[in-house]
Amino acid sequence: VEKTDTLSVVRAYHQGWTGKNFETSEKLLASELRVEVPINEYPDRESFGKALEGFGSMTRGVKLLAEFADGDEAMLLYDMEVEHLGMLRVAEHFTVCEGKITRIRQIHDTAALRSSGFAGSASSES
Amino acid sequence: VEKTDTLSVVRAYHQGWTGKNFETSEKLLASELRVEVPINEYPDRESFGKALEGFGSMTRGVKLLAEFADGDEAMLLYDMEVEHLGMLRVAEHFTVCEGKITRIRQIHDTAALRSSGFAGSASSES
Numbered sequence: 001v002e003k004t005d006t007l008s009v010v011r012a013y014h015q016g017w018t019g020k021n022f023e024t025s026e027k028l029l030a031s032e033l034r035v036e037v038p039i040n041e042y043p044d045r046e047s048f049g050k051a052l053e054g055f056g057s058m059t060r061g062v063k064l065l066a067e068f069a070d071g072d073e074a075m076l077l078y079d080m081e082v083e084h085l086g087m088l089r090v091a092e093h094f095t096v097c098e099g100k101i102t103r104i105r106q107i108h109d110t111a112a113l114r115s116s117g118f119a120g121s122a123s124s125e126s
Numbered sequence: 127v128e129k130t131d132t133l134s135v136v137r138a139y140h141q142g143w144t145g146k147n148f149e150t151s152e153k154l155l156a157s158e159l160r161v162e163v164p165i166n167e168y169p170d171r172e173s174f175g176k177a178l179e180g181f182g183s184m185t186r187g188v189k190l191l192a193e194f195a196d197g198d199e200a201m202l203l204y205d206m207e208v209e210h211l212g213m214l215r216v217a218e219h220f221t222v223c224e225g226k227i228t229r230i231r232q233i234h235d236t237a238a239l240r241s242s243g244f245a246g247s248a249s250s251e252s
Contacts, residue, residue, distance in 0.1 A: 038215070038235045065231075066219055068194030068201050075194050075201050077219050077233070089164070091217030091233040093192055093203050105191075107203070107217040109164045110237045 006096045007069035013094075013101060014076060018062040022053045030100035039110045039119050048104070058083040072096050085116050132222045133195035139220075139227060140202060144188040148179045156226035165236045165245050174230070184209040198222050211242050 009028055016024030026049040035042040042048035059080055066077040074094045082088050088108055095103040113119060135154055142150030152175040161168040168174035185206050192203040200220045208214055214234055221229040239245060 038237075066199055066201065068196050068199075070194050073192055073194075075192065075203065075217070077201065077217070077231070089231075089233055091201070091203070091219070093217070105203070105215075107215055107233050108235070109233075110235050111164075111240060114237060 005099070006072055006074050006094075007067065009096050009099055009101065010069070010074040010076065010094050011067070014062075014064070014078075014092075017052050017056040018059060018080075020056060022049070022056060025049075025052060028099075028101055030097065030102045032102060034103045036103070036105040038106065038108065039113055055082075058085075085112055085118070088112070131225070132198055132200050132220075133193065135222050135225055135227065136195070136200040136202065136220050137193070140188075140190070140204075140218075143178050143182040144185060144206075146182060148175070148182060151178060154225075154227055156223065156228045158228060160229045162229070162231040164232065164234065165239055181208075184211075211238055211244070214238070 013025045013028045016022065016028070026045075029045045029049065031045055033045040033048060035048050040051070042051055059082055061081040063079045064076065065079060068075045072095055074096065076090075076092045076094075078090055078092075080088050080090060091107040093105040093107070094101050110119070139151045139154045142148065142154070152171075155171045155175065157171055159171040159174060161174050166177070168177055185208055187207040189205045190202065191205060192201075194201045198221055200222065202218045202220075203216070204218075205213055205215050217233040219229075219231040219233070220227055236245070
């Protein structure tokens with residue numbers, strides 16, 4: 001796997017949903033997608049895609065701070081301005097296989113999200 | 127700046143404090159260190175070094191999940207087991223200049239930290 005291939009998939013995914021082109025991003029998610037996030041649970045690609053549309057629609061701006069790729073893994077660091085929430089800094093780790101994202105790990109604070117009622121939405125299991 | 131140089135500095139820093147060799151890590155912090163963390167505030171190298179010793183001493187184990195470097199920047203992703211807290215997933219972004227770390231950005235959840243009384247320690251400004 002080339003580093004540039006991994007990064008181009010991840011960039012296309014990121015540019016898709018942050019530009020409200022959710023279908024572009026959803027097409028880059030593998031059917032066996034695994035999601036590791038600090039709040040709520042997304043057991044499959046469909047539930048995560050739905051959340052991406054919901055949360056992405058509330059995004060007022062995204063500033064990419066750093067991007068890295070190595071083999072089939074990549075990592076992004078960005079600040080996003082979210083409606084009803086304010087600024088949220090996010091680190092996102094991706095694993096890519098054959099042009100599709102097979103695992104997404106998001107790392108961010110949940111304190112403001114919890115106090116703003118973002119926990120336990122319709123997409124949550126718990 | 128070589129990618130390998132940046133990563134070797136960051137690895138030495140990470141292995142230092144996670145192995146309780148705090149002096150090793152503190153020596154790799156530049157005097158003009160800037161720190162961006164989601165909880166508490168560390169206006170200089172000394173206050174951050176003190177926090178590193180305090181928090182590092184409570185660390186029961188660290189599992190590195192991913193590492194990246196590009197130019198003078200690097201990023202680590204790890205899970206750590208912390209006394210009185212449990213598991214904490216951390217993404218850490220570094221800028222390195224002439225063998226020293228000039229900026230550290232930590233991204234992690236603070237919900238469990240806040241409820242366990244980790245906010246507003248002696249090292250905090252606010």
